[in-house]
Structure formats: structure tokens, C-alpha cells
Amino acid sequence: MGLVPPAVGQISAASNTILGLPSKQTVASTGSHKRTIDMSLPGNEQHTNPDHAHLLATKWLNANKLADLVKEEGLVYKKGKFSAIEEQQLRAAIENYQHEKELSDAQLQEIIFTKNDRNRDNVFWSEITAAVPLRPIIAIYHHVRRTHHPLTKQGSWQDHEDVLLKQAVTDLGQQWEKVSARVGRRAADCRDRYRNHIVNREIRVTGPWSREEEDKLTRIVTDMTLKQGKDPDNDVFWGKVSELMGGTRGRQQCRIKWTDALSKTVKNEGQKPRWGQQDAYILVHKIDSLNVRDDTEIDWKLIPDADWNLWSAHTLQRRWLTLKKSVKGYEDMTHQEIMDILRIKKAHLPTPPSQTNKKKKERRVVSAASVNEPSDPKDDEVAGSANGAADDDSTDSAD
């Protein structure tokens, strides 16, 4: 029991298309017109239309209006996680404001958290937004309100907090601000804890997935996406998926299980792909060609491509982290310094080991999905089609 055929390695050829990489990052993803801005140029922010910069920093544009402006006026704005550079810009702007107006910490908190006061100092939000290029004021607003909240980042939830939360929701319903006041955690954190851990707690399953569960999840996701012409990497509603799983697995569990494991297996025609040196080589060169100043500026959605498509954006991002950590002293190095080392470290495609016929040790089965996977005669077709030309020998050599 528990034996699987040698894993099929990542064998898509390192063709020119793989290394002919986008040197641009998508900035606005709203609407059908994707605008890009060349991130390789230092100070690229200056390319922005000054009128647009003013608009972003002063008008509280909602999603629809932003989409309209992108479409009609070619507005460029930035979405997604704040990079380390943006955090720095924001921190500096807030400090500067506080210093200029000679505000105490308490007064600053007051400005950030006062409600419904039309006489408030609106200059604050505009000014700090202006310091972070391409971000709309509302994004800055939400970000700062979260990061400066006195109840932010309290770590793991204790049992008594869960009890308190459950009771609060029973009494008050999903009015998170009121619940927050009772529990002593931010409203959003209460909501998260509730939906991710309190709901269906009695029937929630943890630990390794059974084969049946994996099959069920695969069926649900493919029904929801592929069978309707949608993208299983992007168009999945995980709350709904969790519901369809009968609530036994939460939305986060389902999502991670799919993106990190099952989706690759589906793409690889039922075979579990294995990360290899060649993949590391491709990844390093892809990231290198982005010419970003810092890895927090990488738009991971742009890294996967059609010729190298087994790995999800999320997986690649985590792969990158592993690669980065393999560089000694990476904590004290700049992105460029790390890249310089990795470029050399991964300068060449791995050469096949001398004993190509050496049988690899069978992998011990961790996931139940791997059990009962007979050595499939269709393997030959697989090698010849989806993954380019590779035979068993080169498969082995990928490691």
C-alpha cells in the first residue's frame, strides 16, 4: 500500500516564451482595459497624469467610478497588497503630518478614527494619500484605519474569547462593531474568526483530506469553473464551495487544498507534479526580469504563464520565499543583492545526473489521493502532450 509511481517532474521546456517575460506590471485591474506601468524604471510614478493623482488623492471614488475612469480616461491606479516601499511612504507622510501640525499621538488617533465629523481635518487623508503614488484615497483610508487600530494584531484567539464571540453574535447578530465592543477585538477580526472558525465548528474536520473529500472538492470546483468556461484559479467562490462541502471544511481549507495541491494535479492530468531545479531556474529568471526594487512589489498573478502553467501564483510566491531564505543572510540584504546571488546560484539548467537509470525512492504517501493510483499506461500520452517532450529519464533528472 501507499506506493505511487515516481512523480512526474516539471518538464515543460525552458523556451524563449518562458523567458521572454513581461517587464511591466499591471496596475489597475478593474475594467476590461488593463493599464500597465513600467516598474523597471526608477521613479516610474512620475509617469502618472498629475490630474489623476489629484483625483485619486481627493475624491472618494467607489469601485464603479474608478472602473469608469479607467475605461474612459485611462486612469491608472494600483490595487493589491501594499509593498514595503508604499508602507514606508505612508509612514513617513503620517509622521510628517503629525510633526508639522505638532500633534500628540492621541490627537493623531483622533483624526484617524473620528466619526462623522464634517469639521474634521480632511487635509490629512488627502495629504497622506498624495504621498503614495497611484493609490485611491479610500484604499489609504481603510489601510490606515486598520493598521492604526488599537485592537489590531492580538494574535491567537483564546477559548474564552471564542465563547464571548459566540455569545455576542447570538445576542447581537452580525453587527460587528457592537460585537467588537464586547469581545475586545477589531470588528473585522471578529467577523473573520466567526466565519472561519465558529460557524460549523461542531462538524468541522481538520487534518489530512480523505480521497473522497478530495474528489468532492475537485468536482465542486470544476463544476463551478471549467464546465462554465471560467478560470479555476480565479473564479471560485470559496464560501460557496465550503457550503457545498457540507460545511465540514472551511473556505480557507478548501481554497488552500485546491490551489496548492489539487489544481496542479488536475492540470497535470491526474499526476502530482513535483517542483524541480528547472522550475527554480525559470522562477529566478522570471523574477529577475521584472526589475522590481523589492519583492513586495511583484504582482504574482503575472508570473505563471501558458508554457509553464502547473504552478499557481500562490505556489510560486511561496516557492520564491523558500528560494530567498536559502540565501545566507538574506534578512539583511536588498532585493537586488539577493537576486545577484540567486542568479549565479541558478545560472544553469541542471545537468542530468550520471546515473540516469537510478530508480528514485518511492514517495511515501501523505495524501490519501495518492493511494490507489495505479501505474497508468496513459503516462506515455501525458509525456507527449501537455508537458512537452520528455521521457522517463529526463523526468528523473529533473531532480
Next chain:
DNA sequence: ACGCTAGGTAAGGGTAATTATCATGA
């Protein structure tokens, strides 16, 4: 009197950090 917008709150959708366990090769 009313349309409009700032902005508060909840919902929807997503990722990062960490831990545990296993695989592999020197």
C-alpha cells in the same frame, strides 16, 4: 426639497506566517 458625496459598516474574496511532517542526499 433633493441630489450627491463623504465615509461608516458589513460582506466578499484573498494571502502571509508558522508549524509539523516527510524526503532526500551527503
Next chain:
DNA sequence: GTCATGATAATTACCCTTACCTAGCG
């Protein structure tokens, strides 16, 4: 055998955007 290093899997706190609503201003 054993040690170092990396791969895989799972968990959960934390994050970002959008939807919806309403007070209050012009």
C-alpha cells in the same frame, strides 16, 4: 545511522476591495 536542507501539507491570523447604506451639505 544521522544530520542538514528542502518539499509538502495544514492551520489561522491578517489583509484588501466592494457593496450597501445614510447623514448632512450645497
